[in-house]
Amino acid sequence: MSYFFETLVSGLFAGVMYSLVAIGFVLIYKASGVFNFAQGAMLLFAALTFVTLIEKGMPFALAFIVTSLVMVAMAILIEWLVLRPLRNRDPLTLFMATLGLSYVIEGFAQLLMGMDVHMLDLGIPDVAVQVGGIYVSQFDIIASLIALTLVATLAIAFNKTRMGISLRAVASDTLAAQSIGIRLPVIWRIVWSVAGIVALVAGLVWGSRQGVQYSLSLVTLKALPVLIIGGFSSIPGAIAGGLLVGATEALADIYVGPLVNGSVSTWFAYILAVGFLLVRPAGLFGDREIERV
Amino acid sequence: MSLLTKTMSLAAAAAMAVTLMSSASFAEDGTGQQLYPLFTYRTGPYAPSFIPFGAGNIDYLRYINEVEGGVDGVKILVQECETAYTIERGIECYERYKNGYNGALTAAIYPHSSGLDVALTDKARIDKIPIVSPGGGQNIATDGRVFPYQYPLVFDYWSEAQIIVDYIAQQAGGYDKLKGLKIATLYHDSGYGRDTIEPLGILSKKYGFEDIQIPVPHPGEQQQTQWQQIRRANADWVFLRGWGVMTPVAIKTAARVGFPADRIIGDIWSGSEDDARPAGAAANGYLAVSVFPPGTNYGILKTLKAEILDKGKSDLKDNSKFGTVYYNYGVIEAITFVEALRTGHKKFGNRPLTAAEGQWALEHLDIDQKRIAELGAEGLISPLKTSIDNHKGETIAAKIIQWNGQSWDTRTDWIKADASLFADVIKAKAAAYAKEKGIEPRVATN
Numbered sequence: 001m002s003y004f005f006e007t008l009v010s011g012l013f014a015g016v017m018y019s020l021v022a023i024g025f026v027l028i029y030k031a032s033g034v035f036n037f038a039q040g041a042m043l044l045f046a047a048l049t050f051v052t053l054i055e056k057g058m059p060f061a062l063a064f065i066v067t068s069l070v071m072v073a074m075a076i077l078i079e080w081l082v083l084r085p086l087r088n089r090d091p092l093t094l095f096m097a098t099l100g101l102s103y104v105i106e107g108f109a110q111l112l113m114g115m116d117v118h119m120l121d122l123g124i125p126d127v128a129v130q131v132g133g134i135y136v137s138q139f140d141i142i143a144s145l146i147a148l149t150l151v152a153t154l155a156i157a158f159n160k161t162r163m164g165i166s167l168r169a170v171a172s173d174t175l176a177a178q179s180i181g182i183r184l185p186v187i188w189r190i191v192w193s194v195a196g197i198v199a200l201v202a203g204l205v206w207g208s209r210q211g212v213q214y215s216l217s218l219v220t221l222k223a224l225p226v227l228i229i230g231g232f233s234s235i236p237g238a239i240a241g242g243l244l245v246g247a248t249e250a251l252a253d254i255y256v257g258p259l260v261n262g263s264v265s266t267w268f269a270y271i272l273a274v275g276f277l278l279v280r281p282a283g284l285f286g287d288r289e290i291e292r293v
Numbered sequence: 294m295s296l297l298t299k300t301m302s303l304a305a306a307a308a309m310a311v312t313l314m315s316s317a318s319f320a321e322d323g324t325g326q327q328l329y330p331l332f333t334y335r336t337g338p339y340a341p342s343f344i345p346f347g348a349g350n351i352d353y354l355r356y357i358n359e360v361e362g363g364v365d366g367v368k369i370l371v372q373e374c375e376t377a378y379t380i381e382r383g384i385e386c387y388e389r390y391k392n393g394y395n396g397a398l399t400a401a402i403y404p405h406s407s408g409l410d411v412a413l414t415d416k417a418r419i420d421k422i423p424i425v426s427p428g429g430g431q432n433i434a435t436d437g438r439v440f441p442y443q444y445p446l447v448f449d450y451w452s453e454a455q456i457i458v459d460y461i462a463q464q465a466g467g468y469d470k471l472k473g474l475k476i477a478t479l480y481h482d483s484g485y486g487r488d489t490i491e492p493l494g495i496l497s498k499k500y501g502f503e504d505i506q507i508p509v510p511h512p513g514e515q516q517q518t519q520w521q522q523i524r525r526a527n528a529d530w531v532f533l534r535g536w537g538v539m540t541p542v543a544i545k546t547a548a549r550v551g552f553p554a555d556r557i558i559g560d561i562w563s564g565s566e567d568d569a570r571p572a573g574a575a576a577n578g579y580l581a582v583s584v585f586p587p588g589t590n591y592g593i594l595k596t597l598k599a600e601i602l603d604k605g606k607s608d609l610k611d612n613s614k615f616g617t618v619y620y621n622y623g624v625i626e627a628i629t630f631v632e633a634l635r636t637g638h639k640k641f642g643n644r645p646l647t648a649a650e651g652q653w654a655l656e657h658l659d660i661d662q663k664r665i666a667e668l669g670a671e672g673l674i675s676p677l678k679t680s681i682d683n684h685k686g687e688t689i690a691a692k693i694i695q696w697n698g699q700s701w702d703t704r705t706d707w708i709k710a711d712a713s714l715f716a717d718v719i720k721a722k723a724a725a726y727a728k729e730k731g732i733e734p735r736v737a738t739n
Contacts, residue, residue: 003521003525006521007518007521010517010518010521011517011518013517014515014517017515107336110336110340114610114611115335115340115341115344116341116567116611117341117567117570117571118571119570119571119572119573120571121573126545126548126549126575127548127549128549128550128551135550137517137549139549206514209514209542209545210514210538210541210542210545210571211538211541211567211570211571211572212571213338213341213538213567213571214337214338214340214341215338215512215514215537215538216538218338218512218514218538219514222514222515250517250518253518253519254518254522257508262482262508263482263508263509263510264510265510265515265518266510266511
């Protein structure tokens with residue numbers, strides 16, 4: 001039974017890591033209704049920028065601040081060059097634009113910083129400690145605390161600040177929000193900047209575990225079922241979805257995998273997501289669309 | 294159409310015409326040269342491994358062209374074609390260069406991808422183009438009577454499984470000590486990763502060790518569950534068959550569950566600097582199989598340093614990659630190409646070879662110890678002798694290397710696999726393939 005619980009707990013911690021990636025998607029979706037395909041590329045770009053600065057001898061805190069500023073600059077550029085010309089277009093058009101954007105960001109990252117694999121040491125020990133008879137990684141505990149802090153900060157920012165309320169207004173009805181004087185470009189710049197900083201945090205956590213390399217952008221594949229299950233527009237949903245996906249795929253690998261002689265975690269998460277699409281299309285916490293006819 | 298639009302269109306058309314004309318007039322005349330279509334993946338997730346690998350290839354061929362005056366006087370024309378490690382782009386590259394380029398002849402194609410090697414099997418048979426995949430070919434294609442155009446040179450994963458078991462037996466104090474040991478294989482859940490399940494099953498029955506197989510889904514960025522299984526099973530050794538990001542994650546996760554790095558033996562694709570370095574201190578002591586030993590203390594590497602690297606002619610942008618696993622892999626691959634050309638020249642004369650002549654040369658390769666010494670490649674490559682019956686090479690061998698935190702140390706000399714152990718199984722598989730495809734196996738008449 002302790003093995004079951006150990007698997008479950010490790011799955012839940014893995015789920016928190018997925019949630020970190022999913023939050024970036026949620027932010028942009030909330031503000032613009034666009035699924036940002038470039039989130040993975042932003043994550044890679046942020047982690048690569050950070051590690052390059054560290055390798056050049058910059059102190060950790062300064063490298064974090066500089067990289068955050070780079071991500072803000074990137075958000076302003078994206079808003080100016082991509083989103084503004086496509087304003088009021090169909091969400092599918094914007095989605096396709098982010099698809100192209102992901103290639104541009106990845107190519108630019110490669111051109112600027114090369115393709116080497118970098119080691120990233122955040123100074124967090126990645127060793128197991130025993131908690132209640134179960135082995136838990138210190139790194140996972142700290143990553144979870146980072147995710148929870150991030151969620152709490154974003155929740156306060158969305159609910160208690162003027163900017164957050166404006167953002168929710170845009171998410172709720174873009175045209176109505178514009179009609180009362182909320183400036184869409186400003187909102188977009190802020191949201192993409194915050195999503196960029198979230199990408200940096202997620203990139204550092206994932207990069208520290210697997211090395212900062214091109215394939216880092218692939219971790220976004222893990223975020224898709226999380227988003228479907230949690231709901232595209234809910235940050236708590238991203239956390240709940242992440243936990244559910246992490247726990248389910250870990251248990252499935254142990255108890256279902258041997259029955260089919262292979263690993264099942266990748267597709268099992270998607271099967272779960274499809275199940276949710278059939279039963280609860282908006283996800284656990286997503287906004288249900290109601291149309292008057 | 295407005296005047297401005299018309300003007301812009303004309304300007305664009307004129308620019309395109311000038312570009313096309315200039316690229317045509319500057320295309321190198323390849324007459325009298327041997328084409329080497331270099332399938333690259335300088336972009337995409339696997340680019341970090343290609344960059345030094347491609348440089349090793351290019352540097353050696355540049356040395357042959359510029360210092361030795363070509364292969365027996367025949368210059369090699371290198372034409373790059375970017376595949377981004379995707380099969381569809383790889384097939385485009387194959388189609389582009391299968392019939393040569395601008396007068397230069399194609400003798401063989403190195404696809405640089407196991408998936409592409411498989412995808413080209415039927416095409417190559419129709420086009421009669423030799424497909425060469427050192428270290429990454431199809432083991433079944435060892436039987437050249439059924440696969441006349443596939444060359445899985447140098448190494449295969451079945452032999453690798455055998456070499457791993459041999460090494461563990463050495464460490465345990467003999468084959469009789471294998472009985473009761475638990476060897477877990479953590480494999481990338483793909484055709485490549487699954488390829489060692491069958492041979493390890495055979496070896497497990499032969500030696501009595503417990504064979505534990507654990508798959509990791511692509512790309513392998515999360516492995517906590519798998520390593521918990523390994524710890525729970527009390528495995529003595531782990532054979533890590535990773536690819537890309539799976540390897541450093543495996544090493545780090547192993548450390549987290551308390552599994553010692555010096556009891557993990559990585560596959561040839563889990564044994565580069567880029568596999569170990571990202572894992573940081575957790576990788577200290579990590580072992581790996583090496584068919585492409587790293588290091589610069591080989592005659593040919595010293596020559597390349599003096600003639601190419603130090604003269605600023607290397608394809609490397611970062612000279613610290615010189616002598617790394619992937620750089621040396623590139624050099625070794627280029628050596629197989631050049632030696633195949635030399636073999637062909639002895640029979641057909643010193644001129645560019647056709648694909649048919651390339652095929653003959655590739656199945657009559659004989660890089661023996663004497664030739665290895667002449668090449669300055671002692672310790673870098675092991676002898677390679679092919680025949681119609683055996684497109685892989687009669688002797689398959691690898692070394693075990695160990696990560697010291699900064700670079701690899703060589704732990705063993707060449708460990709040779711016993712080719713006879715699986716020969717019948719491979720032949721039976723090839724025969725079944727021939728029957729299924731309606732192929733009449735060639736008769737081996739050298």
